[in-house]
Amino acid sequence: DIQLTQSPSFLSASVGDRVTITCRASQGISSYLAWYQQKPGKAPKLLIYSASTLQSGVPSRFRGSGSGTEFTLTISSLQPEDFATYYCQLLNSYPRSFGQGTKLEVK
Amino acid sequence: QVQLVQSGAEVKKPGASVKVSCKASGYTFTRYDVSWVRQAPGQGLEWMGWISTYNGNTNYAENLQGRLSLTRDTSTSTAYMELRSLTSDDTGVYYCARDRRPPDGFDIWGQGTMINVSS
Numbered sequence: 425d426i427q428l429t430q431s432p433s434f435l436s437a438s439v440g441d442r443v444t445i446t447c448r449a450s451q452g453i454s455s456y457l458a459w460y461q462q463k464p465g466k467a468p469k470l471l472i473y474s475a476s477t478l479q480s481g482v483p484s485r486f487r488g489s490g491s492g493t494e495f496t497l498t499i500s501s502l503q504p505e506d507f508a509t510y511y512c513q514l515l516n517s518y519p520r521s522f523g524q525g526t527k528l529e530v531k
Numbered sequence: 532q533v534q535l536v537q538s539g540a541e542v543k544k545p546g547a548s549v550k551v552s553c554k555a556s557g558y559t560f561t562r563y564d565v566s567w568v569r570q571a572p573g574q575g576l577e578w579m580g581w582i583s584t585y586n587g588n589t590n591y592a593e594n595l596q597g598r599l600s601l602t603r604d605t606s607t608s609t610a611y612m613e614l615r616s617l618t619s620d621d622t623g624v625y626y627c628a629r630d631r632r633p634p635d636g637f638d639i640w641g642q643g644t645m646i647n648v649s650s
Contacts, residue, residue, distance in 0.1 A: 458635070467642060479636070520634070522578060
């Protein structure tokens with residue numbers, strides 16, 4: 425099975441900061457990666473698919489990049505509503521694993 | 532609007548089974564597949580399995596093989612998740628999600644169903 429490892433697991437930042445979360449795959453997965461945002465008590469929300477395509481309605485401050493084994497999610501200027509937990513997910517094979525998550529907290 | 536509505540919370544004894552429904556509306560059910568994801572309290576997301584709404588084909592996480600059954604009823608646009616031989620480790624929130632073809636993300640999620648396994 426392909427494993428996804430996110431870093432960091434926890435990230436403290438302030439409104440207006442630029443932050444980057446990394447997701448590494450244990451083997452090459454081309455661009456078959458998605459990113460989700462989850463807030464407490466809510467279902468996850470799809471942000472990015474195919475590694476870099478912004479889901480409809482998602483603000484342009486979210487940007488995904490990468491291919492192969494290394495991927496990044498960048499938030500260019502943090503807004504108060506962006507403090508949440510972020511997950512990457514494998515799309516092209518089973519099991520469709522998730523990374524362990526990155527909790528983005530207010531500094 | 533496009534939505535997935537899940538059945539309500541359940542409390543089960545160890546060894547019991549649970550069946551959760553996920554009713555789709557606002558789109559053609561058989562044009563998208565359904566995946567199930569669970570989340571233990573305070574933990575991350577765990578993919579459980581996938582079902583093709585078109586032909587009923589399934590794929591299950593290895594750790595749930597033998598205990599998990601995913602089915603669908605196209606006449607009612609409803610997907611079902613049944614988990615047997617429950618233990619306390621199965622306690623958590625269970626989500627259904629619309630799974631696009633070709634696979635490029637889960638774009639619509641149900642509201643989640645809390646399953647509490649306790650003696």
